[in-house]
Amino acid sequence: MRILGIDPGYAQTGWGVVDSNGQRNRPVSFGIIKTSPTMPDIERIHFIAASIGKIAEEQQVEICGMEDIFFTKNVSSAIPVAKVIGAAVHQLSIQNIEVRLFSPPTIKIAVTGYGGADKKQIQEMVRILLGFEKIPKPDHAADALAVAICLSVFDATQKRIQGK
Template identity: 80%
Template structure:
């Protein structure tokens, strides 16, 4: 199964593709989609969603695990990310690719065993679990790979029966 992990962001959206059989996980590709603050909001959101769709097709993705919004005190920064999440879900739905949303503590727990893990601990476990020599960079790409691993850990058996 090919899993697309997404760390949604307005300026940078991280993505990572992992091949999983439920026991073994192998990295396929990863990176970030960047937008410019000089672009109009709608163009930025559309560009991210369109890029996610193209990456899903290019990498023959069968399912997506995406980090959900974890409510913070700064609601104004969460709104653009929520729009990116919605646009990505819509784009993937058009491609008939199911999406699973996970809270940051759920992703941390799946990757490190502890929902309150620090960012560097998650990144180190992503490195170890996927066999990288160094932590994947940029950070948003590493976070996206963690979202893909979360889906592989929590939902693999359930999803495999449906596919």
């Protein structure tokens, strides 16, 4: 199964593609989508969503995992990211690609086994699990690969529970 992982952001959205057989994950490609602060808000959101759609098509992904909104104090900073998530989900649904949203603690548990893991621990586990010599850069791309791994873990577990 080819999985697209997305770490949504307003200035930078990370993306990573992995192939998963339910037991092992193999990295395919990763990167970031950058927007300029000089772009109008609507253009930024549209650009991110269109870019995600293009990546999904080019990489022939079958399913997408995306980090969901998680905030504790500043609601206003979460609003642009929520708009990006909505636009990306819409774009992928048009392309008939299922999207599953995961909270940051859920991603941390799936990748490291600990919901309180810090960013460096997650990135080191991404490096190990995907067989990289160095932690993938930029950080948002490594985070997106973590989301793809998370979806793979949850999908494999669900299949085992269902006896498939």
